[in-house]
Amino acid sequence: MNNNQFVVSPEWLFAHLNDFQVVIVDCRFSLADPQLGKKQYQESHIPGAYYLDLNQDLSSPVSEHGGRHPLPHPHELADKLAQIGIEFQKTLVVAYDDSRFAFASRLWWLLRYLGHDNVAVLDGGLTGWQKAGYPVTNEIPVPKMGTFTPQLKDEQVVDYTYVKNFKDSPDVTLVDSREGDRYRGEREPIDKIAGHIPGAVNYPWQEVTDASGFLLPQSEQRQRWKQLEPTKEILVYCGSGVTACVNLLSLEIAGIYTGKLYAGSWSDWISH
Numbered sequence: 001m002n003n004n005q006f007v008v009s010p011e012w013l014f015a016h017l018n019d020f021q022v023v024i025v026d027c028r029f030s031l032a033d034p035q036l037g038k039k040q041y042q043e044s045h046i047p048g049a050y051y052l053d054l055n056q057d058l059s060s061p062v063s064e065h066g067g068r069h070p071l072p073h074p075h076e077l078a079d080k081l082a083q084i085g086i087e088f089q090k091t092l093v094v095a096y097d098d099s100r101f102a103f104a105s106r107l108w109w110l111l112r113y114l115g116h117d118n119v120a121v122l123d124g125g126l127t128g129w130q131k132a133g134y135p136v137t138n139e140i141p142v143p144k145m146g147t148f149t150p151q152l153k154d155e156q157v158v159d160y161t162y163v164k165n166f167k168d169s170p171d172v173t174l175v176d177s178r179e180g181d182r183y184r185g186e187r188e189p190i191d192k193i194a195g196h197i198p199g200a201v202n203y204p205w206q207e208v209t210d211a212s213g214f215l216l217p218q219s220e221q222r223q224r225w226k227q228l229e230p231t232k233e234i235l236v237y238c239g240s241g242v243t244a245c246v247n248l249l250s251l252e253i254a255g256i257y258t259g260k261l262y263a264g265s266w267s268d269w270i271s272h
Contacts, residue, residue: 006108006253007215008094008120010132017047023086023146024049025095027058027103028126031190037103044136046096046129050084054242058106065160065271067264068190068240074114078148081111085144089116096122096129100206100213105245109261115151121249125213157261158235160272167199171232176200177244178266190239193270197237201228205238205246221254229256237262237269 026049028037041051059069095104104121111119183202188194238244241263251259
């Protein structure tokens with residue numbers, strides 16, 4: 001592991017590929033083509049990795065409110081985690097994607113929300129892994145049975161009413177994690193309405209990594225959030241509560257533990 005416990009390097013993971021206390025999860029996904037991640041996984045993945053799908057596993061079905069990717073039902077997700085050999089609060093879970101942590105961070109956040117802090121994302125994702133010369137396979141690992149009894153940290157997540165009531169309070173900052181042009185409402189490729197929640201400041205999630213998907217140094221993560229450090233509560237959102245988790249990861253790497261996820265995010269906000 002490197003200087004913070006939230007990220008592992010390809011070198012570290014390669015050295016621990018056969019460690020029975022490590023479970024690797026492939027989280028690749030494409031919003032434009034929801035089947036793509038699973039297909040890519042079936043073609044090639046890090047040896048021993050299991051696949052969890054953003055729509056099928058890491059979200060629950062869409063309804064009128066709650067946004068495009070409502071949080072999964074805790075016990076349903078817990079069952080799926082147990083079926084890939086994750087032992088609650090014991091196993092180290094390493095999540096990876098190929099989208100600069102966009103989907104791996106969702107699993108990172110969800111595990112911690114369920115009370116399992118022993119989770120990290122793979123620095124550089126699958127591309128970084130392959131560029132370092134490490135192997136991939138198309139062999140699907142057999143399910144292993146773990147035991148996973150979630151202990152929800154409800155205080156980590158906020159809903160529409162909470163955001164509406166507290167967003168203008170002096171010790172709360174609302175952070176929009178989308179690209180600048182979506183925040184400003186100049187472009188909206190997914191949701192019915194463009195713009196942002198009144199009072200939100202913009203910290204695009206892509207700023208957490210470099211163009212190759214490697215985490216920027218801890219000092220840069222600290223610098224990035226410096227202005228918000230005195231805030232008692234940082235409420236983070238994006239389009240649907242997925243890429244906001246990249247910013248929540250960045251906050252923790254910076255040593256700021258006041259971040260909370262507005263799970264429904266912009267897609268929920270505009271449904272009210």
